[in-house]
Amino acid sequence: MLRSFASKISRISLAGSRSFSNAPDKLVVAEVDDKTGYATVTLNRPPVNSLNLELLTAISETLDDLQNNKSRGVILTSSSKTVFSAGLDIMEMYKPKPERLKAFWSTLQDVWFKLYGSPYPTVAAINGHAPAGGCLLSLCCEYRIMCPNYTIGLNETQLGIVAPSWFQAAMRNTISRRDAELALTLGTLFSTDEALKVGLIDEIASNKEEALAKAVGFLDRFKKVSAQARSMTKQALRSKDIMELEDNRSQDIDLFVYAVTQPKVQQSLELYLAALKKKSAK
Amino acid sequence: MLRSFASKISRISLAGSRSFSNAPDKLVVAEVDDKTGYATVTLNRPPVNSLNLELLTAISETLDDLQNNKSRGVILTSSSKTVFSAGLDIMEMYKPKPERLKAFWSTLQDVWFKLYGSPYPTVAAINGHAPAGGCLLSLCCEYRIMCPNYTIGLNETQLGIVAPSWFQAAMRNTISRRDAELALTLGTLFSTDEALKVGLIDEIASNKEEALAKAVGFLDRFKKVSAQARSMTKQALRSKDIMELEDNRSQDIDLFVYAVTQPKVQQSLELYLAALKKKSAK
Amino acid sequence: MLRSFASKISRISLAGSRSFSNAPDKLVVAEVDDKTGYATVTLNRPPVNSLNLELLTAISETLDDLQNNKSRGVILTSSSKTVFSAGLDIMEMYKPKPERLKAFWSTLQDVWFKLYGSPYPTVAAINGHAPAGGCLLSLCCEYRIMCPNYTIGLNETQLGIVAPSWFQAAMRNTISRRDAELALTLGTLFSTDEALKVGLIDEIASNKEEALAKAVGFLDRFKKVSAQARSMTKQALRSKDIMELEDNRSQDIDLFVYAVTQPKVQQSLELYLAALKKKSAK
Numbered sequence: 081m082l083r084s085f086a087s088k089i090s091r092i093s094l095a096g097s098r099s100f101s102n103a104p105d106k107l108v109v110a111e112v113d114d115k116t117g118y119a120t121v122t123l124n125r126p127p128v129n130s131l132n133l134e135l136l137t138a139i140s141e142t143l144d145d146l147q148n149n150k151s152r153g154v155i156l157t158s159s160s161k162t163v164f165s166a167g168l169d170i171m172e173m174y175k176p177k178p179e180r181l182k183a184f185w186s187t188l189q190d191v192w193f194k195l196y197g198s199p200y201p202t203v204a205a206i207n208g209h210a211p212a213g214g215c216l217l218s219l220c221c222e223y224r225i226m227c228p229n230y231t232i233g234l235n236e237t238q239l240g241i242v243a244p245s246w247f248q249a250a251m252r253n254t255i256s257r258r259d260a261e262l263a264l265t266l267g268t269l270f271s272t273d274e275a276l277k278v279g280l281i282d283e284i285a286s287n288k289e290e291a292l293a294k295a296v297g298f299l300d301r302f303k304k305v306s307a308q309a310r311s312m313t314k315q316a317l318r319s320k321d322i323m324e325l326e327d328n329r330s331q332d333i334d335l336f337v338y339a340v341t342q343p344k345v346q347q348s349l350e351l352y353l354a355a356l357k358k359k360s361a362k
Numbered sequence: 363m364l365r366s367f368a369s370k371i372s373r374i375s376l377a378g379s380r381s382f383s384n385a386p387d388k389l390v391v392a393e394v395d396d397k398t399g400y401a402t403v404t405l406n407r408p409p410v411n412s413l414n415l416e417l418l419t420a421i422s423e424t425l426d427d428l429q430n431n432k433s434r435g436v437i438l439t440s441s442s443k444t445v446f447s448a449g450l451d452i453m454e455m456y457k458p459k460p461e462r463l464k465a466f467w468s469t470l471q472d473v474w475f476k477l478y479g480s481p482y483p484t485v486a487a488i489n490g491h492a493p494a495g496g497c498l499l500s501l502c503c504e505y506r507i508m509c510p511n512y513t514i515g516l517n518e519t520q521l522g523i524v525a526p527s528w529f530q531a532a533m534r535n536t537i538s539r540r541d542a543e544l545a546l547t548l549g550t551l552f553s554t555d556e557a558l559k560v561g562l563i564d565e566i567a568s569n570k571e572e573a574l575a576k577a578v579g580f581l582d583r584f585k586k587v588s589a590q591a592r593s594m595t596k597q598a599l600r601s602k603d604i605m606e607l608e609d610n611r612s613q614d615i616d617l618f619v620y621a622v623t624q625p626k627v628q629q630s631l632e633l634y635l636a637a638l639k640k641k642s643a644k
Numbered sequence: 645m646l647r648s649f650a651s652k653i654s655r656i657s658l659a660g661s662r663s664f665s666n667a668p669d670k671l672v673v674a675e676v677d678d679k680t681g682y683a684t685v686t687l688n689r690p691p692v693n694s695l696n697l698e699l700l701t702a703i704s705e706t707l708d709d710l711q712n713n714k715s716r717g718v719i720l721t722s723s724s725k726t727v728f729s730a731g732l733d734i735m736e737m738y739k740p741k742p743e744r745l746k747a748f749w750s751t752l753q754d755v756w757f758k759l760y761g762s763p764y765p766t767v768a769a770i771n772g773h774a775p776a777g778g779c780l781l782s783l784c785c786e787y788r789i790m791c792p793n794y795t796i797g798l799n800e801t802q803l804g805i806v807a808p809s810w811f812q813a814a815m816r817n818t819i820s821r822r823d824a825e826l827a828l829t830l831g832t833l834f835s836t837d838e839a840l841k842v843g844l845i846d847e848i849a850s851n852k853e854e855a856l857a858k859a860v861g862f863l864d865r866f867k868k869v870s871a872q873a874r875s876m877t878k879q880a881l882r883s884k885d886i887m888e889l890e891d892n893r894s895q896d897i898d899l900f901v902y903a904v905t906q907p908k909v910q911q912s913l914e915l916y917l918a919a920l921k922k923k924s925a926k
Binding site for chain 1: 684786816817818819820843863866867868869870873874876877880881
């Protein structure tokens with residue numbers, strides 16, 4: 081059941097057992113298990129998988145490869161020991177070049193379209209913190225397994241920003257409308273236990289290995305299911321959310337560029353980065 | 363409180379106590395209780411209430427009669443001892459005549475419109491298995507009571523087919539959006555106990571008699587409620603789903619006809635029917 | 645953090661400790677706490693806060709004042725010891741003058757827009773019964789705390805009327821779609837305990853004081869949250885409901901006027917009022 085494919089940026093391992101440490105220079109490492117045909121996609125931009133244009137491009141291209149090769153399932157995880165993904169890289173937003181800023185947001189949209197609307201089943205093995213954009217990536221998957229004592233949530237309001245409606249849509253597809261309103265307005269970061277209780281994650285695993293094993297268990301549940309019927313069913317269920325962003329893609333980019341380039345926002349970013357620098361200098 | 367009405371295909375009993383065995387030749391038997399005014403509508407196409415054009419037409423006409431006679435409530439159940447309804451009759455889809463295939467699908471749409479949007483309250487007394495189309499009929503009702511040790515679910519993806527968006531809508535009106543996505547992509551068949559837990563059914567009854575009694579109990583809860591206000595409220599709540607199919611009726615039929623008449627689908631049906639024949643010959 | 649503002653109809657107290665008894669003649673009393681900046685808005689139309697044109701106008705103007713003064717949060721409560729609000733004043737609907745009837749419904753729409761879409765966070769401290777329109781006011785808030793042994797619900801069908809789609813929208817924003825359908829068709833009045841179980845309220849407080857303290861506790865949860873990001877997030881989440889009424893405002897008024905002025909409805913109101921008069925004469 082082995083399928084081989086290549087990626088310009090991400091390295092696709094053809095033997096399931098190859099370790100991630102062999103490819104320290106790749107932003108995304110995709111490995112396909114020979115027996116199951118499942119791909120494990122590991123975010124690998126140390127230290128915290130901040131989502132910059134290059135990482136998002138690597139994810140987007142990896143998802144293309146998987147789709148072109150009719151993947152039987154994808155497990156999304158992180159090479160970091162404590163962080164799944166820290167979310168959007170704010171360096172992309174500080175004193176940005178207009179064209180790069182647009183490409184950055186457009187590529188994030190691409191990743192959302194490809195992951196939220198993927199034909200193959202998807203699981204997030206959340207082996208570390210997953211705030212904001214990190215949480216979003218996991219919400220685009222169909223199932224979430226998380227290791228203990230981390231935090232997850234769309235905490236944008238705590239950062240002074242607004243989660244776009246397509247971030248909100250992924251949240252509302254997962255937890256109840258009531259809980260989504262509270263979580264999104266409060267910018268709640270849930271502990272692993274709290275996330276399970278509210279339904280933001282589906283299972284807890286004691287460590288990454290167990291999370292990956294449970295992720296395989298979820299994908300195995302589709303063994304008796306027609307891949308095509310499954311894919312069409314998923315896409316029908318998510319179609320309204322997807323069409324809503326499709327119809328507003330360019331306006332959504334314009335809105336983001338406008339918001340980020342406000343002098344007030346740039347000042348906030350400058351203060352924030354200065355504080356970070358001071359902190360790391362200690 | 364007795365109201366009398368007639369049906370071309372279904373037999374409408376005017377005395378609440380008349381037994382179903384008196385009408386073994388009717389596809390749908392509707393009995394109205396003299397005291398309560400509630401109608402019990404029994405699917406009666408042995409052995410498993412497969413939904414073919416004739417059974418669907420009988421259901422559709424029965425629902426018209428009930429509506430024209432301002433029914434005070436309807437209980438939907440089965441004359442079979444183990445099956446509520448096995449779903450769509452695949453003989454309608456194998457080597458179909460185009461006009462009959464269109465009429466088949468259009469009549470299923472009619473049943474959905476009339477049951478999902480009925481002015482009177484509806485309960486399913488699910489006294490047997492209810493896969494696929496059988497589950498759909500129960501989901502169109504406002505309340506579900508089920509006997510133990512049966513299965514229920516929109517298991518279309520396990521059969522290699524896709525539940526149309528209006529099947530999905532009835533599921534999403536009943537259980538949480540999260541559970542609906544999992545159930546619909548996995549094609550889950552829930553046990554009675556699992557169905558209760560996820561909210562796919564509302565109550566368990568130990569046998570058909572108890573299920574019918576509980577169904578009456580549900581309908582009785584509307585005694586103090588204005589029938590007209592109730593009906594308008596229900597229709598307002600379900601209006602978006604209803605308008606969505608109304609706006610897409612003919613495209614939905616075309617899509618179904620196109621899908622069913624694909625050579626690949628016809629081959630699958632042929633293999634499936636051959637396997638059934640072999641099995642029953644043993 | 646004190647902010648001062650004035651209202652034509654409602655009295656705004658500038659010192660947090662001033663008691664309501666000082667303003668027995670005001671239909672709505674708004675007090676702003678000096679330290680927190682939170683406003684307590686008390687409905688004060690004895691005996692049961694029936695929502696007539698004057699009370700609705702007072703609420704609407706108070707909400708304008710609060711918004712213009714960038715309120716940090718609002719707690720909605722009642723000066724009655726047993727009733728939060730008994731809902732719409734039926735005297736507005738009996739033998740109505742056309743212009744006043746239109747103004748009445750339009751002002752109710754205004755209150756819904758301003759409260760459901762308010763930029764500042766809102767809590768209802770429900771210190772008494774909250775049927776129909778009383779429940780609606782609480783559902784427009786973001787959080788509900790209720791005292792024991794009262795009832796709450798959109799019980800319109802029990803009164804022979806239909807909760808408009810924007811009443812239904814506020815319910816569906818709060819409890820599950822399944823529970824909302826049952827509650828709205830049955831016209832369920834929930835006890836405090838039942839309301840907590842179904843999610844119609846968020847917390848129970850043993851008395852009004854505790855309810856107000858818990859309300860402050862909820863508002864305090866937004867201390868670390870950007871007010872602007874919070875407001876934009878809330879409005880994005882509620883925007884579809886809001887746009888739906890915006891697009892149908894005048895039709896919604898016409899429909900209400902048409903329904904109320906039906907001879908049959910006027911007869912019902914006459915009988916109802918006669919029964920009330922007889923009851924109070926005893």
